Amino acid sequence: MEHLLKINQLSKSYGGISACEDIYFDLYPGQVLGIVGESGSGKSTLLNAIAGHLAVDSGEIIYLDPQGNTHIVNQLPEIKRRWLMRTEWGFVQQNPRNGLLMKVSAGGNIASRLLDVGQRHYGQIRDTATHWLEQVEIDPKRIDDLPGTFSGGMQQRLQLARVLVTQPRLILMDEPTGGLDVSVQARLLDLLRSLVRNFHLSVIIVTHDIGVVRLLSHRLIVMQKGKVVESGLTDQVLDDPQHPYTQLLVSATLTP
Amino acid sequence: MSNETGYNFGYLDEQTKRSIRRAILKAIAIPGHQIPFSSREMPMSYGWGTGGIQVTASVIGQNDVLKVIDQGADDTSNAVNIRRFFRKVCGVATTEKTAQATLIQTRHRIPETPLKAGQTIVYQVPIPEPLQWLQPSTRETKKMHALEDYGAMYVKLYEDITKYGHIATSYDYPVMVHDRYLMSPSPIPRFDNPKMNMNPALQLFGAGREKRIYAVPPYTKVESLDFADYPFTVERWDKACEFCGSRTSYLDEVVLDDAGKRMWICSDTDYCRESQEAGNGTFVEN
Numbered sequence: 001m002e003h004l005l006k007i008n009q010l011s012k013s014y015g016g017i018s019a020c021e022d023i024y025f026d027l028y029p030g031q032v033l034g035i036v037g038e039s040g041s042g043k044s045t046l047l048n049a050i051a052g053h054l055a056v057d058s059g060e061i062i063y064l065d066p067q068g069n070t071h072i073v074n075q076l077p078e079i080k081r082r083w084l085m086r087t088e089w090g091f092v093q094q095n096p097r098n099g100l101l102m103k104v105s106a107g108g109n110i111a112s113r114l115l116d117v118g119q120r121h122y123g124q125i126r127d128t129a130t131h132w133l134e135q136v137e138i139d140p141k142r143i144d145d146l147p148g149t150f151s152g153g154m155q156q157r158l159q160l161a162r163v164l165v166t167q168p169r170l171i172l173m174d175e176p177t178g179g180l181d182v183s184v185q186a187r188l189l190d191l192l193r194s195l196v197r198n199f200h201l202s203v204i205i206v207t208h209d210i211g212v213v214r215l216l217s218h219r220l221i222v223m224q225k226g227k228v229v230e231s232g233l234t235d236q237v238l239d240d241p242q243h244p245y246t247q248l249l250v251s252a253t254l255t256p
Numbered sequence: 257m258s259n260e261t262g263y264n265f266g267y268l269d270e271q272t273k274r275s276i277r278r279a280i281l282k283a284i285a286i287p288g289h290q291i292p293f294s295s296r297e298m299p300m301s302y303g304w305g306t307g308g309i310q311v312t313a314s315v316i317g318q319n320d321v322l323k324v325i326d327q328g329a330d331d332t333s334n335a336v337n338i339r340r341f342f343r344k345v346c347g348v349a350t351t352e353k354t355a356q357a358t359l360i361q362t363r364h365r366i367p368e369t370p371l372k373a374g375q376t377i378v379y380q381v382p383i384p385e386p387l388q389w390l391q392p393s394t395r396e397t398k399k400m401h402a403l404e405d406y407g408a409m410y411v412k413l414y415e416d417i418t419k420y421g422h423i424a425t426s427y428d429y430p431v432m433v434h435d436r437y438l439m440s441p442s443p444i445p446r447f448d449n450p451k452m453n454m455n456p457a458l459q460l461f462g463a464g465r466e467k468r469i470y471a472v473p474p475y476t477k478v479e480s481l482d483f484a485d486y487p488f489t490v491e492r493w494d495k496a497c498e499f500c501g502s503r504t505s506y507l508d509e510v511v512l513d514d515a516g517k518r519m520w521i522c523s524d525t526d527y528c529r530e531s532q533e534a535g536n537g538t539f540v541e542n
Contacts, residue, residue: 079403104415111414116407122417122483144418 002064004029004170004202005050010059012042012049019045021226023059029169032196032203034217034234036210036249042226043206044174049074050204051091051172052081066169086116090163094175096155100147100162106133107143109162117166132161137191153184157191164195173205177212189215210253214238222246266313267345272296276314276469280460283471288433289401290384295467305338305363306464308380312361315376315460316342321349323357328365328506328523335363352526364427366448368505368527371457373474379442381463384470386430386440406438409481417486426491432479433472441478447490447506452478497522500531 005027012020019042027033035043048054050061052073061073065088073081085091093099100109110129119125130140136157138150147155156176163171176192177185193216196203207213213220213234220237222230222245230243241247266273272294279293298306316322322342326334330352338361339350351357354369361378371377387397390408400406409430416424423429429446433439441449442461452459452472459472472478482488496503498519505527507520522528 078399082403082405101411104411105418107418108411108415112407112411115410115414116405120410120482120484122414123485125414 001028003027004031004064005204006060006062006064007050008060008062010046010049010061011057012045012054013057018226020049020056023228025221025228025231027170027202027204029202030196030200031219032205032217034213034220035204035206035223036208036213036220037223038208038249041223043223045226046223047172047174047204047206051089052085063170083117086113087166088169090166090168090171092156092159092163092171092173092176094178096147096152096159099159100155102147105144105146106138106150106158109147109158110165113162113166128165129161132165133158135164135195136161137187151184152180153188156180156188160191160195164199167199168201170202170204173203175207175209176205177207177209185212192216210238210250222249263345265318265346266316267299267341268296268310268313273314276310279469280311280314280471283460283469284458284473286437287472287476288431288437288439288470290468290470292467293469295464298464299341300337302465303382304334305361305380307462307466307469308361308363308378308464309338309341309462310464311378311460311462311469312342312359313345315378316346316348316359318346318348320359321351321357322346323351323354323360323526324362325360325365325367325524325526326363327508328367328527329525331525353530354526364443364445365506365523366444366451368522368524369530370451371455373456375457377457377459379444379459379461381440381442381461381468382465383428384440384461384463384466384468386428386438401437404436406432409438410483413481413483417483423482423486423488429488430481432481434476435479438481439470439472439478445491445506446480446488449478449480449488450490454478493520495520497528500528502528502531 003026007023007025010020010023023046037043049056056074063071063073065071101112107126107129110132111125114125114128130143133140133143138154138157147158150158177188189212205217217234220234221228224245230237230246237246238250241250276293279291283291296310298309300306324335324339326332329335342348343350354367359376363380385397387400390412391397413423427445428440428443429449431439431441431449441452454475456474458474461470480488493507497505497507499521502522505522505524508523509518509520511518
C-alpha cells in the first residue's frame with residue numbers, strides 16, 4: 001500500500017528557538033496517527049505546518065492524491081493549497097469557536113465548505129447539511145440555530161460535520177477533546193472512531209491526553225523539545241515505553 | 257473656459273488629473289478590480305461624493321454635457337451642488353436630460369433611459385470592497401480577490417434565504433464582473449443591477465474616502481450573485497407612478513401626512529417628466 005502523506009526532514013524554528021527538528025513519518029490511508037508530548041514540545045507547530053498555517057523552514061510534506069499524483073504541499077501555490085484544505089483535507093481546531101463561523105447558522109457553517117468549492121443550489125446544499133448534522137448526532141431541527149446556542153460538545157461535532165461535508169481523505173485535529181468534560185469527551189471519541197471507520201479517513205491527531213490516543217490511534221509519535229523521541233504502534237509504545245520521557249509520560253497518566 | 261474662479265479647469269491640477277486618469281485606465285483594463293489612487297481633499301466632506309467628483313473632474317472635457325443625479329433626481333441638494341460646482345470650475349454645459357448628457361455622475365441610481373455608446377456614467381461609492389462586511393482585514397480580502405475565493409459572499413446569501421426566505425439584500429447587491437472579480441455596484445437598488453450588464457456606456461466608480469477606483473468597460477458581462485434554485489430578481493410594485501403612470505420604473509414611496517397617506521412616484525425625475533410630456537399619466541399640480 002502506498003502512503004497518503006509523507007513528512008520528510010521537516011524543520012521549523014521561531015528565531016533561535018527550534019520548534020520542530022527533522023520530523024519524519026508516513027501516514028497510510030485509513031490510518032490514525034497520534035502525536036503526543038508536553039506543552040511546548042512542538043506538536044501543534046508540526047500540525048499547523050502540515051496544514052499550511054505556518055511556513056516551514058526546510059523539509060517536505062508529500063501528499064498522494066486519489067489520481068496517484070504526488071504533491072509537495074509546502075511548495076504548492078496558495079490557491080492550490082487552499083483548494084486542497086477545503087476538499088481533500090480538513091482541519092479541526094481545539095476551540096470550535098476558531099473553526100466555526102459563530103455569526104452564521106449551523107447549516108450555513110456546513111454550507112460554507114460546499115459554497116467554497118462552487119456548489120450553487122440552495123436546496124441541495126441544505127439537504128447535504130441536514131444529512132451531515134444527522135451523521136454527527138445533532139438534531140436536524142437545529143439547522144438554523146447559531147453555534148453559540150450549542151453546547152461545547154455539539155459545537156465540536158458541528159465543526160466535524162463542517163469538515164466532513166466535502167468528504168476529505170485526511171483530517172488534522174488539534175486537541176479535539178480539549179475543554180470538554182469527560183462524558184462529552186467519551187461521546188465525541190466514540191463518534192470519531194465510527195466516522196474514521198465508516199468513511200475510511202486518515203487522521204493526524206495532536207493531544208496531550210494519553211487516553212485519547214489509546215482509544216483512537218493506530219500509531220503514535222512522542223515528541224519532546226521539537227524532536228521525535230519515540231514512535232511505533234500505540235499499544236507497543238504505551239505498554240512498553242523505551243525512551244525515558246515516554247516512560248515519564250505514561251507513568252504520569254491518571255488511571256481510574 | 258471659466259477661469260474667473262482662479263481654479264484650474266475641473267478644480268484639480270493637471271498632475272492630479274493625470275494620476276487619476278492612470279488609475280482609471282488601469283481599472284478599465286481589469287474590469288471590476290479596485291485600483292488605489294491618491295484621493296485628494298475636495299471642497300466638501302467625505303460621503304458627499306468626493307470619489308465620483310474626482311473621477312468626473314479627471315475625465316471631463318470642455319465639450320462635455322454633464323448631468324448629475326442623486327437617488328435618480330436632478331433637483332436634490334447633492335445633485336444641484338455638484339452640478340453647480342462643475343459649472344463653476346469647468347464652465348461646461350449641464351443638462352437634466354439623460355439622452356443629451358455625455359457624462360453622468362450619479363449617486364444611488366442608474367437612469368431609466370437606456371445609456372448609449374459614447375456616454376460615461378460615474379458612480380459615487382462609499383464602500384468599494386464588497387467583502388468588507390464579511391472579512392474586516394484588507395490584506396485578506398485582497399487575497400480573496402486574487403484567488404477568486406468568493407465562497408464567503410455566498411454564505412451571506414445562504415443566510416439571507418434561511419432567515420427571510422429570499423435574498424434580502426436590496427441595494428449594493430454584489431455582482432461578478434466579466435466572470436472574474438466580485439464588485440460592489442455602489443448603493444444602487446438591485447432593480448438597477450441588470451442595467452449594468454452589457455451596457456454600451458463606460459461605467460466608472462470612485463470611492464474618495466477609501467481611495468479606490470474601479471470600472472466596467474462597455475459591453476462587459478455583469479452578473480448578480482444568486483443560487484440555481486433562488487435566481488436573482490428585481491423589485492416590482494403593484495402600483496404605477498402617480499405623476500406619469502409608469503409601471504416599469506423604480507418607484508419611491510413618499511409619505512404625505514402623519515395619517516399614513518402616501519404616494520408612489522418615479523425616482524428618476526427626468527424619466528418621469530419625459531413620459532409626462534409624452535402624454536402619459538395624469539400630472540398632479542400642487
